[in-house]
Amino acid sequence: FPTRRSSDLGKSTMDCYKSAMNHFKPVWHMSMDEIDIDDLQECVDNCGKGKRTQQNMKAMCGLVYKYGIPRNCTPNNLNLSQFLIVGGEDAAHRDSFTDSQIELLRKHLGDVPYADYVYCLIYLGFRPSEFLSLEISDYDRENRFFRAGAKTEAGINRVVTISPKIQKIIDRIADRRDSGAFFGDPDGSHLNLQYFTENCFYPALESCGIDNPMVDIAGGVKRHKYTPHSCRHTFATLMKRVEGPSKDKQELIGHSSEEQLKYYQDVEISDLKRITDLI
Numbered sequence: 001f002p003t004r005r006s007s008d009l010g011k012s013t014m015d016c017y018k019s020a021m022n023h024f025k026p027v028w029h030m031s032m033d034e035i036d037i038d039d040l041q042e043c044v045d046n047c048g049k050g051k052r053t054q055q056n057m058k059a060m061c062g063l064v065y066k067y068g069i070p071r072n073c074t075p076n077n078l079n080l081s082q083f084l085i086v087g088g089e090d091a092a093h094r095d096s097f098t099d100s101q102i103e104l105l106r107k108h109l110g111d112v113p114y115a116d117y118v119y120c121l122i123y124l125g126f127r128p129s130e131f132l133s134l135e136i137s138d139y140d141r142e143n144r145f146f147r148a149g150a151k152t153e154a155g156i157n158r159v160v161t162i163s164p165k166i167q168k169i170i171d172r173i174a175d176r177r178d179s180g181a182f183f184g185d186p187d188g189s190h191l192n193l194q195y196f197t198e199n200c201f202y203p204a205l206e207s208c209g210i211d212n213p214m215v216d217i218a219g220g221v222k223r224h225k226y227t228p229h230s231c232r233h234t235f236a237t238l239m240k241r242v243e244g245p246s247k248d249k250q251e252l253i254g255h256s257s258e259e260q261l262k263y264y265q266d267v268e269i270s271d272l273k274r275i276t277d278l279i
Contacts, residue, residue, distance in 0.1 A: 020060035023047040026254075030129050032064075032073045034193050037080050037217065038229035039127065044084055054086035075194075083217060095225050096234040097122065097210075104208045109169070112207040114200040116169050117183050121228060123163040123279065125235030125253050128228035132191050134182040139174055145269060158254050161273040193228070201228050235279075242278040249275065 024043045027035050040061060044054050061081035069077050097105075102122060108115045121131050130148065138148040145161045162170055173182060180188020191200065205212050205226060214222045232253075239249050248271045 016056050017060050017063075020053065020056040023049070023053070023057055024061070026127070032068050033075050034129055035080070036227065036229065037083050038227065038232075039129075040080055040084055042127075042229075044086060051087035058084045058086055078221070083221070095230050096237045097226065097230060101210050102234070104210055105204075106165075108208045112204055114204040115208055117196075118201060118204050118231065120166045120169055120183065121231035122234045123166045123238075123276075124160055125232055125239075126160065127232060127254075128193055128196070130254075131183060131228075132181070132193055132196055136174065136177060136179050136182050136188075139170070139182060141174055143269060144170075145272070158251055159269055159272055160252055161269060161276045163276045163279055165279075197228055238279040239275065242275055244275040244278075245271065248272050252276070 024040070026043055027039050030039070044057050047053060047057065058081055061084065062079065065074060065079040065081055068074050069079065074080075102119075105115050105119045105122075109119060110116075121128070124131065124146070126134070126148075134146060134148050138146050140147060144167065145159050147159055177188055181190040184190050202212065202224060210226070212224045212226045215225045216222050236253060239252070252272055252275060
């Protein structure tokens, strides 16, 4: 256990912490300096459990940061657990891109650096860390889908089909090289999430004329209104507008709660494609 000897804790307490940690599986593969508040909040929101479990998750998360901060595992010594919202409190607000903002990105494809990456991130629905970890080999050129995702029961090797809106971009990138990062530098190397956010994502929005003000998220901590995670929220919003089985939508976005995992049966690529063809 990160901050106390397990012998000092009762079995019931340890079981609660183990259960809470298990709900954070979607971020297990990430280093602490890559995890942002949206990644953690998504784990809490999708755990499929009640307020008590979510409170345990927040407490568990706080203990992990208590361990990591003095060991220089987190940027700016910031304990993100304090910003987590649990059931029973005001719902966490999620900023998605509007249709007009998505259209601005589309209009600037080809003349604004990385506008194509942001546009693809919106229509793929990957977590930002998943998006940046994609390899050329993860793309099935014949059937036009990615098989990739976070290393969890729900996320590992899930199929994400390609919306017609980004198919030409995907084909162009896939034809550019035979190996390396799909959404990376021209030489095929992977982009770090922080680098991508600060040097690619934010400048692309600004150049496309999308206002992205600084907002107060809690306790005087400020960040931009739109972050790479906003693309995932936008994808979820787009899916709500189209008809499709819940199990197929869960497959595309890769949710990971035990309750949601019941949908992961008999998913056909053609069924997934019917959804992404519509968004």
